[in-house]
Amino acid sequence: MPQPPRVLSTQHPDNATVPFFAEGDVIEGEDEIQEAYYAYSHLGADEQMWDFEGKEGDEYAVKKLLSRFDQYFLDSKLGEDVRLTVRGPNPDVEEAEAKILLEILESIPRSYDAAELFYDEHDERVAPPIFEVIIPMVTDADQLNAVHDYYEQFVVGKGEEYLLDDRTVSEWVGEFRPNSINVIPLIEEREQMLAADEIIRGYVEGRDIDSQRVFLARSDPALNYGSLSADLINKVTMQRLYDMAEEEEIDIYPMLGAGSAPFRGNLSPTTVEETLEAWPEVETFTVQSAFKYDYPIETVQGAIETLRSAPESRHDERIDEQRALEVVDAVENVYAEQVEQVAPLVNRIAEYTPKRRARKLHVGLFGYSREVGETQLPRAITYTAALYSIGFPPTLMGLAGLSEADVAFVEEAFPQFFETLEDAAQYYNPRSQLVLPLDEDRATAGLDLVDVDFDSRHRSATDDVIDALKREDGDAVRAGVVRAAQVRQFLG
Secondary structure: OOOOOOEEEOOOOOOOOOOOOOOOOOEOOHHHHHHHHHHHHHHOOOEEEEEOOOOOOOOOHHHHHHHHOHHHHHHOOEOOOEEEEEEOOOOOOOHHHHHHHHHHHHHHHHHHHHHHHHHHHOOOOOOOOOOEEEEOOOOOHHHHHHHHHHHHHHHHHHHHOEOOOOOEHHHHHOOOOOOOOEEEEEEOOHHHHHOHHHHHHHHHOOOOOOEEEEEEEOHHHHHHHOHHHHHHHHHHHHHHHHHHHHHHOOEEEEEEEOOOOHHHOOOOOOOHHHHHHHOOOOOEEEEOHHHHHOOOHHHHHHHHHHHHHOOOOOOOOOOOHHHHHHHHHHHHHHHHHHHHHHHHHHHHHHOOOOOOEOOOOOOEEEEEEOOOEEEEEOOHHHHHHHHHOOOOOHHHOOHHHOOHHHHHHHHHHOOHHHHHHHHHHOOOOHHHHHOOOOOHHHHOHHHHHOOOOOOHHHHHHHHHHHHHHHOOOHHHHHHHHHHHHHHHOOOO
């Protein structure tokens, strides 16, 4: 496999500002075709995620891109210079959407045919325009093997089946290419992330694979276990992946799904240098909608160029895994208590949070322990937006569980967390305690760990939200949520 892209443009709806090419407040349909071209040609991203997980996706994206932006894709070959990588549902988790994955896999050869026709017409060599599929919520290697084997056996393999007139299917409709695909696991839960090395080992075993991309979530672990916990879980996971790769003699290419909000990863156009320093292990970084649309285009272009020109991923320093997971436990225990308390308020504010992309209804389940039970929450972006909208950055949650020794460990093992905490804390509003059902001392313990200047514009906007909530003025809540998001330069 050639060297993977460094910058993956995604369709995560975390933007406060609607991009110029959108027909309305919600990005959907043909907007996303324009978006992919814009991400490649104007922003400099070298990969676009084409998402079918939780939303409608266009199976004719390749044909539309090549026909509408022909000169660009002659200069920058799709599948080689720039990539289009599909994310589909995981049939083992999303049963109602399971067959959508089969439709996606069936569309890959059709996309190849469209690309072949386009490049043949211009006397250019074709490259497979889609040859990787991201599978979310992966829990074991069998899920990856099933996707890989289905494609080879039932998509490509049916080409050798005979019709009643003694022709093969391939003789009838043409060859099915590419002959094989790469499957990229997106791993989101603590237990599975920490076992990612064994999941990958179970996938590459017996296959002619010399490298593997692994997509590690940053938002959902934060939603489930707290922001600091998400960072430390990812650090331990990547260390284990690199150790496994050395044993198996393959190259491993971690992908980090970080958003602009500090709670969701703190990767914005203004923090790229800090992110690169924090995550030298990462090969591919996601640039989500807030990164792309909530900053001046020149700033975005420069930031993406910085990411693309950074040194290749490496793993030079080791983290004490046992100690890191002890800190995770300490944060997670307090975070679980606090999230149960804030859930009703979060769900109330979520009703007034704007939708920036057409997505299917999806309610996440947060399970903090079998002993406590389960609490329903919105997706991570909306959850983050809800708490920020009252001036309570969720990065603060769980930090009351840290001991002095824990803080000292984090300062040594992952000092960049305190930069993230400082970025988050500037948006704290003391009046949030008027509506927030948390013990104030425990809720704000993290503020004592950093020096911070509070943002007065954000405080004003969140004051309006708090007051509107108290008088049950939905329109005013909605307006305040948007204004606060524009100040922060991210929705959630």
